[in-house]
Amino acid sequence: MSKRSSLRDKISGPNAVSIETLVERAASASQRVQQQFDTFLKLRVGDLEALQAHMARDPEAEAWRNFFTIVRDIRGSSALAGKMGVNRFCISLETLLQERDPADPRMPSAIASHVDALHIVTLGKAGDELSQSLLAEQLSLAVDSLPVIKRDFRPTV
Amino acid sequence: MLSGGTVTITKADFSQLTILVIDDSDFLRRLVLEMLSGFGVGKILLAESAQEAFARMEVARPDLIICDWQMHPVDGLAVLRKLRLQPSEDYPRIPFIMLTGHNSTDDVTTAIGEGADSYIVKPFSSATLMTHLLKVILADKGHLDTKEAWAV
Numbered sequence: 623m624s625k626r627s628s629l630r631d632k633i634s635g636p637n638a639v640s641i642e643t644l645v646e647r648a649a650s651a652s653q654r655v656q657q658q659f660d661t662f663l664k665l666r667v668g669d670l671e672a673l674q675a676h677m678a679r680d681p682e683a684e685a686w687r688n689f690f691t692i693v694r695d696i697r698g699s700s701a702l703a704g705k706m707g708v709n710r711f712c713i714s715l716e717t718l719l720q721e722r723d724p725a726d727p728r729m730p731s732a733i734a735s736h737v738d739a740l741h742i743v744t745l746g747k748a749g750d751e752l753s754q755s756l757l758a759e760q761l762s763l764a765v766d767s768l769p770v771i772k773r774d775f776r777p778t779v
Numbered sequence: 780m781l782s783g784g785t786v787t788i789t790k791a792d793f794s795q796l797t798i799l800v801i802d803d804s805d806f807l808r809r810l811v812l813e814m815l816s817g818f819g820v821g822k823i824l825l826a827e828s829a830q831e832a833f834a835r836m837e838v839a840r841p842d843l844i845i846c847d848w849q850m851h852p853v854d855g856l857a858v859l860r861k862l863r864l865q866p867s868e869d870y871p872r873i874p875f876i877m878l879t880g881h882n883s884t885d886d887v888t889t890a891i892g893e894g895a896d897s898y899i900v901k902p903f904s905s906a907t908l909m910t911h912l913l914k915v916i917l918a919d920k921g922h923l924d925t926k927e928a929w930a931v
Contacts, residue, residue: 639790651817
Protein backbone atom coordinates (compact mmCIF):
# COMPACT_ATOMS: atom_id res chain seq x y z
CA MET A 623 0.00 0.00 0.00
CA SER A 624 1.27 3.48 -0.73
CA LYS A 625 1.11 6.39 1.56
CA ARG A 626 0.66 9.99 0.44
CA SER A 627 3.46 12.32 1.38
CA SER A 628 2.97 14.32 4.54
CA LEU A 629 1.91 17.92 4.22
CA ARG A 630 5.20 18.93 5.80
CA ASP A 631 7.04 17.29 2.92
CA LYS A 632 4.76 19.14 0.49
CA ILE A 633 5.67 22.57 1.86
CA SER A 634 9.40 21.87 1.97
CA GLY A 635 9.96 22.85 -1.65
CA PRO A 636 13.10 24.49 -2.99
CA ASN A 637 11.31 27.84 -3.37
CA ALA A 638 10.46 28.19 0.31
CA VAL A 639 9.97 31.77 1.49
CA SER A 640 10.13 33.07 5.05
CA ILE A 641 6.88 32.77 6.97
CA GLU A 642 7.00 36.45 7.91
CA THR A 643 7.14 37.46 4.25
CA LEU A 644 4.20 35.21 3.39
CA VAL A 645 2.13 36.64 6.25
CA GLU A 646 2.91 40.19 5.13
CA ARG A 647 1.87 39.39 1.56
CA ALA A 648 -1.38 37.84 2.78
CA ALA A 649 -2.10 40.79 5.07
CA SER A 650 -1.82 43.34 2.29
CA ALA A 651 -3.90 41.14 -0.04
CA SER A 652 -6.66 40.71 2.55
CA GLN A 653 -6.65 44.43 3.28
CA ARG A 654 -7.85 45.06 -0.27
CA VAL A 655 -10.88 42.84 0.36
CA GLN A 656 -11.58 44.41 3.75
CA GLN A 657 -11.70 47.83 2.08
CA GLN A 658 -14.52 46.53 -0.08
CA PHE A 659 -16.70 45.81 2.97
CA ASP A 660 -18.66 49.06 2.64
CA THR A 661 -19.72 48.18 -0.91
CA PHE A 662 -20.64 44.67 0.19
CA LEU A 663 -22.68 46.03 3.12
CA LYS A 664 -24.59 48.46 0.92
CA LEU A 665 -25.60 45.64 -1.42
CA ARG A 666 -26.63 43.27 1.36
CA VAL A 667 -28.62 45.92 3.27
CA GLY A 668 -30.44 46.64 -0.01
CA ASP A 669 -31.29 42.92 -0.18
CA LEU A 670 -32.64 43.03 3.39
CA GLU A 671 -34.82 46.04 2.61
CA ALA A 672 -36.24 44.31 -0.45
CA LEU A 673 -37.16 41.20 1.58
CA GLN A 674 -38.90 43.09 4.40
CA ALA A 675 -42.16 43.58 2.48
CA HIS A 676 -42.45 39.83 1.74
CA MET A 677 -41.84 38.96 5.39
CA ALA A 678 -44.62 41.24 6.62
CA ARG A 679 -47.12 39.37 4.43
CA ASP A 680 -46.30 35.87 5.68
CA PRO A 681 -44.44 34.91 8.88
CA GLU A 682 -43.62 31.47 7.43
CA ALA A 683 -42.44 32.73 4.05
CA GLU A 684 -39.12 31.67 2.56
CA ALA A 685 -38.26 35.36 2.72
CA TRP A 686 -37.60 34.95 6.47
CA ARG A 687 -35.02 32.26 5.83
CA ASN A 688 -33.36 34.32 3.10
CA PHE A 689 -33.37 37.39 5.32
CA PHE A 690 -31.77 35.41 8.16
CA THR A 691 -29.08 34.04 5.81
CA ILE A 692 -28.15 37.55 4.72
CA VAL A 693 -27.96 38.77 8.32
CA ARG A 694 -25.57 35.90 9.13
CA ASP A 695 -23.49 36.76 6.09
CA ILE A 696 -23.20 40.39 7.18
CA ARG A 697 -22.41 39.37 10.75
CA GLY A 698 -19.59 37.02 9.81
CA SER A 699 -18.15 39.40 7.24
CA SER A 700 -18.32 42.41 9.57
CA ALA A 701 -16.34 40.51 12.19
CA LEU A 702 -13.56 39.80 9.71
CA ALA A 703 -13.60 43.38 8.47
CA GLY A 704 -13.34 44.61 12.06
CA LYS A 705 -16.72 46.41 11.89
CA MET A 706 -17.88 45.48 15.35
CA GLY A 707 -20.78 47.98 15.46
CA VAL A 708 -22.35 46.30 12.43
CA ASN A 709 -21.58 42.97 14.02
CA ARG A 710 -23.55 43.89 17.16
CA PHE A 711 -26.57 45.05 15.12
CA CYS A 712 -26.57 41.70 13.36
CA ILE A 713 -26.29 39.67 16.57
CA SER A 714 -29.31 41.54 17.96
CA LEU A 715 -31.21 41.03 14.70
CA GLU A 716 -30.38 37.30 14.66
CA THR A 717 -31.76 36.97 18.18
CA LEU A 718 -34.91 38.79 17.10
CA LEU A 719 -35.41 36.48 14.12
CA GLN A 720 -34.61 33.24 15.91
CA GLU A 721 -36.03 33.78 19.37
CA ARG A 722 -39.03 36.08 19.05
CA ASP A 723 -42.57 35.51 17.78
CA PRO A 724 -42.78 36.50 14.08
CA ALA A 725 -46.52 37.09 14.48
CA ASP A 726 -46.05 39.65 17.25
CA PRO A 727 -47.45 42.99 16.01
CA ARG A 728 -44.26 44.77 17.14
CA MET A 729 -42.04 42.48 15.07
CA PRO A 730 -42.07 44.48 11.78
CA SER A 731 -41.00 47.69 13.49
CA ALA A 732 -38.32 45.87 15.52
CA ILE A 733 -36.87 44.40 12.32
CA ALA A 734 -37.14 47.76 10.56
CA SER A 735 -35.21 49.46 13.39
CA HIS A 736 -32.31 47.05 12.94
CA VAL A 737 -32.31 47.42 9.16
CA ASP A 738 -32.44 51.20 9.56
CA ALA A 739 -29.41 51.04 11.85
CA LEU A 740 -27.51 49.09 9.21
CA HIS A 741 -28.69 51.51 6.52
CA ILE A 742 -27.38 54.47 8.55
CA VAL A 743 -23.99 52.74 8.69
CA THR A 744 -23.94 52.45 4.90
CA LEU A 745 -24.57 56.20 4.72
CA GLY A 746 -21.60 56.80 7.01
CA LYS A 747 -23.84 58.52 9.56
CA ALA A 748 -23.84 56.01 12.40
CA GLY A 749 -21.03 57.67 14.31
CA ASP A 750 -18.02 55.93 15.82
CA GLU A 751 -17.84 52.41 17.27
CA LEU A 752 -18.98 53.66 20.70
CA SER A 753 -22.09 55.34 19.25
CA GLN A 754 -22.88 52.19 17.30
CA SER A 755 -22.36 50.09 20.40
CA LEU A 756 -24.84 52.24 22.35
CA LEU A 757 -27.36 51.98 19.51
CA ALA A 758 -26.90 48.20 19.43
CA GLU A 759 -27.59 48.11 23.15
CA GLN A 760 -30.88 49.98 22.61
CA LEU A 761 -31.85 47.55 19.87
CA SER A 762 -31.09 44.60 22.13
CA LEU A 763 -33.30 46.07 24.83
CA ALA A 764 -36.12 46.33 22.31
CA VAL A 765 -35.59 42.68 21.38
CA ASP A 766 -35.58 41.67 25.07
CA SER A 767 -39.00 43.29 25.53
CA LEU A 768 -40.62 40.85 23.07
CA PRO A 769 -41.90 37.40 24.11
CA VAL A 770 -39.50 34.53 23.52
CA ILE A 771 -40.27 31.82 20.96
CA LYS A 772 -37.57 29.64 19.40
CA ARG A 773 -37.33 29.29 15.63
CA ASP A 774 -34.90 27.14 13.74
CA PHE A 775 -34.02 28.30 10.27
CA ARG A 776 -31.95 25.21 9.60
CA PRO A 777 -33.67 22.33 7.80
CA THR A 778 -33.14 18.85 9.21
CA VAL A 779 -29.76 17.54 8.04
CA MET B 780 9.09 31.91 13.24
CA LEU B 781 6.11 29.67 13.91
CA SER B 782 6.06 26.29 15.54
CA GLY B 783 3.81 23.27 15.69
CA GLY B 784 4.45 21.14 18.76
CA THR B 785 8.19 20.63 19.09
CA VAL B 786 8.87 21.37 15.41
CA THR B 787 9.73 24.89 14.33
CA ILE B 788 9.48 26.18 10.80
CA THR B 789 10.83 29.43 9.38
CA LYS B 790 10.25 28.97 5.65
CA ALA B 791 7.58 27.32 3.53
CA ASP B 792 6.57 26.76 -0.06
CA PHE B 793 2.81 26.22 -0.30
CA SER B 794 2.78 25.96 -4.11
CA GLN B 795 2.16 22.20 -4.05
CA LEU B 796 -0.83 22.46 -1.71
CA THR B 797 -4.50 22.28 -2.63
CA ILE B 798 -6.82 23.84 -0.07
CA LEU B 799 -10.62 23.73 -0.13
CA VAL B 800 -12.41 26.71 1.44
CA ILE B 801 -16.07 26.15 2.32
CA ASP B 802 -18.06 29.22 3.33
CA ASP B 803 -21.50 30.47 2.34
CA SER B 804 -20.37 34.09 2.65
CA ASP B 805 -18.98 35.51 -0.56
CA PHE B 806 -17.05 38.15 1.38
CA LEU B 807 -15.38 35.60 3.68
CA ARG B 808 -14.51 33.31 0.78
CA ARG B 809 -12.83 36.21 -1.01
CA LEU B 810 -10.96 37.23 2.13
CA VAL B 811 -9.62 33.73 2.83
CA LEU B 812 -8.84 33.32 -0.88
CA GLU B 813 -6.71 36.48 -0.80
CA MET B 814 -4.91 35.35 2.36
CA LEU B 815 -4.14 31.91 0.93
CA SER B 816 -3.06 33.45 -2.39
CA GLY B 817 -0.72 35.69 -0.41
CA PHE B 818 0.74 32.59 1.23
CA GLY B 819 1.40 31.22 -2.25
CA VAL B 820 -0.96 28.25 -2.01
CA GLY B 821 -0.87 26.50 -5.39
CA LYS B 822 -4.53 25.59 -5.80
CA ILE B 823 -7.45 27.06 -3.89
CA LEU B 824 -10.87 25.49 -4.33
CA LEU B 825 -13.90 27.48 -3.25
CA ALA B 826 -17.31 26.12 -2.29
CA GLU B 827 -20.29 28.08 -1.03
CA SER B 828 -22.16 25.09 0.36
CA ALA B 829 -21.61 21.60 1.71
CA GLN B 830 -23.11 20.16 -1.44
CA GLU B 831 -20.72 22.09 -3.67
CA ALA B 832 -17.80 21.13 -1.40
CA PHE B 833 -18.45 17.40 -1.75
CA ALA B 834 -18.90 17.83 -5.51
CA ARG B 835 -15.50 19.54 -5.69
CA MET B 836 -13.91 16.77 -3.64
CA GLU B 837 -15.12 14.27 -6.21
CA VAL B 838 -12.99 16.05 -8.82
CA ALA B 839 -9.94 17.13 -6.85
CA ARG B 840 -8.89 15.87 -3.45
CA PRO B 841 -7.74 18.77 -1.25
CA ASP B 842 -4.76 18.48 1.10
CA LEU B 843 -6.59 20.52 3.70
CA ILE B 844 -10.06 21.93 4.30
CA ILE B 845 -10.97 25.28 5.84
CA CYS B 846 -14.69 25.37 6.62
CA ASP B 847 -17.04 27.83 8.27
CA TRP B 848 -19.20 26.37 11.04
CA GLN B 849 -22.21 28.69 10.71
CA MET B 850 -23.35 27.88 7.20
CA HIS B 851 -26.88 27.50 5.93
CA PRO B 852 -28.58 25.11 5.28
CA VAL B 853 -25.92 22.47 6.13
CA ASP B 854 -23.39 23.71 8.67
CA GLY B 855 -19.67 23.05 8.96
CA LEU B 856 -20.11 20.56 11.77
CA ALA B 857 -22.31 18.41 9.52
CA VAL B 858 -19.61 18.56 6.82
CA LEU B 859 -16.97 17.49 9.34
CA ARG B 860 -19.15 14.65 10.67
CA LYS B 861 -19.75 13.35 7.16
CA LEU B 862 -16.01 13.39 6.48
CA ARG B 863 -15.06 11.74 9.74
CA LEU B 864 -17.92 9.26 10.14
CA GLN B 865 -17.63 7.92 6.62
CA PRO B 866 -13.89 7.50 6.13
CA SER B 867 -13.55 5.94 2.72
CA GLU B 868 -11.54 6.20 -0.43
CA ASP B 869 -13.65 9.22 -1.35
CA TYR B 870 -13.16 10.95 1.97
CA PRO B 871 -9.80 10.00 3.52
CA ARG B 872 -8.77 11.79 6.68
CA ILE B 873 -8.21 15.27 5.28
CA PRO B 874 -6.96 17.82 7.84
CA PHE B 875 -9.83 20.14 8.75
CA ILE B 876 -9.76 23.67 10.17
CA MET B 877 -13.06 25.02 11.50
CA LEU B 878 -13.83 28.74 11.25
CA THR B 879 -16.39 30.09 13.65
CA GLY B 880 -17.81 33.13 15.37
CA HIS B 881 -18.27 31.08 18.54
CA ASN B 882 -15.47 31.04 21.07
CA SER B 883 -16.98 29.15 23.99
CA THR B 884 -15.06 26.21 25.44
CA ASP B 885 -18.02 23.95 24.64
CA ASP B 886 -17.86 24.85 20.96
CA VAL B 887 -14.11 24.26 20.77
CA THR B 888 -14.57 20.91 22.54
CA THR B 889 -17.38 19.95 20.17
CA ALA B 890 -15.40 20.78 17.03
CA ILE B 891 -12.25 19.03 18.21
CA GLY B 892 -14.30 16.08 19.49
CA GLU B 893 -15.87 15.66 16.05
CA GLY B 894 -12.43 15.49 14.47
CA ALA B 895 -11.45 19.07 13.60
CA ASP B 896 -7.68 19.51 13.59
CA SER B 897 -7.82 23.16 14.49
CA TYR B 898 -10.32 25.88 15.30
CA ILE B 899 -10.14 29.59 14.36
CA VAL B 900 -12.40 32.17 15.95
CA LYS B 901 -13.45 35.10 13.76
CA PRO B 902 -12.23 37.77 13.30
CA PHE B 903 -8.75 36.50 12.51
CA SER B 904 -5.63 37.88 10.87
CA SER B 905 -3.41 36.38 8.18
CA ALA B 906 -0.86 35.63 10.93
CA THR B 907 -3.47 33.63 12.85
CA LEU B 908 -4.46 31.71 9.73
CA MET B 909 -0.80 30.94 9.04
CA THR B 910 -0.27 29.72 12.62
CA HIS B 911 -3.19 27.30 12.35
CA LEU B 912 -2.17 26.13 8.88
CA LEU B 913 1.33 25.31 10.09
CA LYS B 914 0.01 23.62 13.22
CA VAL B 915 -2.14 21.30 11.12
CA ILE B 916 0.54 20.75 8.46
CA LEU B 917 3.26 19.91 10.96
CA ALA B 918 0.94 17.50 12.79
CA ASP B 919 0.11 15.65 9.55
CA LYS B 920 1.94 12.37 9.10
CA GLY B 921 0.49 11.43 5.73
CA HIS B 922 -2.20 8.81 5.38
CA LEU B 923 -2.86 5.69 3.42
CA ASP B 924 -4.40 6.63 0.15
CA THR B 925 -6.64 3.75 -0.80
CA LYS B 926 -7.38 4.94 -4.34
CA GLU B 927 -3.66 5.28 -4.98
CA ALA B 928 -3.02 1.94 -3.31
CA TRP B 929 -5.52 0.16 -5.52
CA ALA B 930 -3.92 1.65 -8.59
CA VAL B 931 -0.49 0.24 -7.67
